[in-house]
Amino acid sequence: MEQGRHVHRNTRTGLALATAIALALAACSKHAPEAESAADAAVVAAAAPAAPPAPEPTSGGGMDKRMQEQAQRVDQDAPTAQQMTSSAATYTDARRKFIRTARAQFRVADVYRSALAIEDVAAAQGGFVIRNDISAQTGAVQSRPMGEGKLLELAEYTVRGEVAVRVPSDKTQDFLRAIVGQMEFLDSRNFEAMDAQFQLLRQQLAYQRSQETQQELGAATAQGGKLGQKADAIAARGDAKLARDEALVAQKEFEDRVEFSTLQLSLYQAPRIRRTELTDVEAVFEQNSPGFFARLGSSLSIGWHGALNALVELAKLWPLWLAAVAAFFVYRRFFKRARASDRSKA
Missing domain, CATH: 1.10.287 (Helix Hairpins)
Incomplete structure (x- = not known):
């Protein structure tokens, strides 16, 4: 009996040991493929080429590019020396005499500075200035209150200049090429060489x-x-x-007209804004106006004086009022007599 119990206990112990060994083997077989796959992934990652480093953002890169494009566009719009070239300013003939004239209209950065530079170029070429007129033309004007009795005035204005110079006829081309650097944009130019021999x-x-x-x-x-x-x-x-x-x-x-050519130059610059602080007169008057009660008292006083003036004007019509009172009493007396006669007849 005891021997049977011992055998049964050994049998259960063996089964438990076998079950534990089977579970351990299954766990090992499960972790082995994962380890192999992890190792393979590590090998592939090591063999793959390194990713290129992310480009470092440059501050203002897009802005610099736009500025460069704008600068190139401005350079393309700027006139060249070839645009100020014409055979009318350079042709010579021993048997003919030419009266040379030229006109040009162009935009500059600063009219006053460019006008002085043109005068210097004319003097360097042996010429002289016969006219230099500069004026500012005001366009749209807007005003806005700033508070504290101030008014902000914004005005658009354009500065224009008219410069007329005379330079030796054989220096006309050199003069025109020398002032190209002052031009931002050439609107028009005109050359004329009139045959003056006859x-x-x-x-x-x-x-x-x-x-x-x-x-x-x-x-x-x-x-x-x-x-x-x-x-x-x-x-x-x-x-x-x-x-x-x-x-x-x-x-x-x-x-003299043959020896010295005449050049008429029209200059202008891009419109600009003039900012001016002015005194807001209406706001100052409103700030310094009397208070409510002071204005009410003034209005009552004005009304009282107006009523008195009205009475004075009505008093001027005293004959009319006297006639009206007399007519009233006459009518009243006549009316009483009429009623008394009607009663007596009744």
Whole structure:
């Protein structure tokens, strides 16, 4: 009996031991593939190429790019020396004389500074300035209150300038190329070379005719004759001298126009805003106006004086009021008599 119990106890112990061994083997077989997969993943990760480092953000990179694009666009809009070139300003001919003129309109950064620079260039080329007009044209104007009796005025204005210079005719091209650096944008330009050889010849012939006429009149006066004829000859000689002088002056003016070209330059700059602080008069009046009770007392006083004035005006009509009172009493008395007669008849 006891032996059977011992055998049964050993059997249960063996079964428990076998079960524990089976569970341990199953756990080992389960963790082995996971370990192998983890090892394989580690190997693949080590064999893979390293990821490129993330680019470090540069502060203001996009802003710098936009600024560069704007600068390139401005450079493309800026005029070049080729745009200020024309054969009308450089062509020469030994047999012909040209009167050269040029006009240009362009935008500059600062009208006052550019006008002075143009004057310096003209002096460097042996020329001179004949006109320099600068003015500011005001556009839209807006005003806004700032408080404390102040008013902010914003005004848009554009500065424009008109500069006229004269430079030696052979330096016209050099002058125009020298002022290109002052231009931000070229609106228009115009060159003209007028052939003046025939006009110059006409002036020379007129001068020669005047000289010959004066000589002939001088000879006629020297020959003598009647007093009346001498007086006519002297007057004619005076007219001939005047015509000679006019012809000489016209010839010199013409030669000067040929020797020096005339350039008309119109300058302007981009619109700007003028900010001005002004006194808000309405706000100051409102701040310094009397209080409510003071204004109420003033209104009552004005009303009282108005009523008194009305009575004074009504008193001026006393004859009318007297006539009205008399008419009232007459009517009342007549009305009483009429009623009394009606009662007696009844």
